[in-house]
Structures are given as C-alpha cells and as structure tokens.
Amino acid sequence: MPRRAVLLGTVAGCGAVAAQAVSPGRTFPFLLNSTGAVLIIMYLTLLVIAAFAVVLVACALTKGRRRAAELRFVNTVR
Secondary structure, eight states, rough: HHHHHHHHHHHHHHHHHHHHHHHHHHHHHHHHHHHHHHHHHHHHHHHHHHHHHHHHHHHHHHHHHHHHHHHHHHHHHH
C-alpha cells in the first residue's frame, strides 16, 4: 500500500477543506481551474507519447521490411 501517497492525499484533502472554510468564495473556483489545467497537461502529454509510439512503430516496421527484403535477396543469391 502506498502509504506516502495516501497520507499526502489525506493532507491535501484536509487542506482543501480548511481553505474552503477560511475563504468560501475563492477555494472552489481555484480547485476547478487547477484541475482543468492539470487535465489538459496530462492529455497533451499522453498525446505526445502516443505520437512518439506511432512513429517508433512505423520506424520499426520500416526497418523490419528492409531486413526481410535483405534476407529474401540473400536467399535468392545462394
């Protein structure tokens, strides 16, 4: 069980509740805006990772085709 993560999440949650009690008009909009920003950053990061994965697979397939063509050529020469 990831104890540090659970404890950190609990502390952050208690901090958010305390902030909401201290300044009710500002905390909730801030949390909504920051959550949206984090989601956008995560989405863009996953998009970049997926694009790199597609490029790597395309490169691997291209190299595999070249290698297969080389092997076919070597087999026909013998």
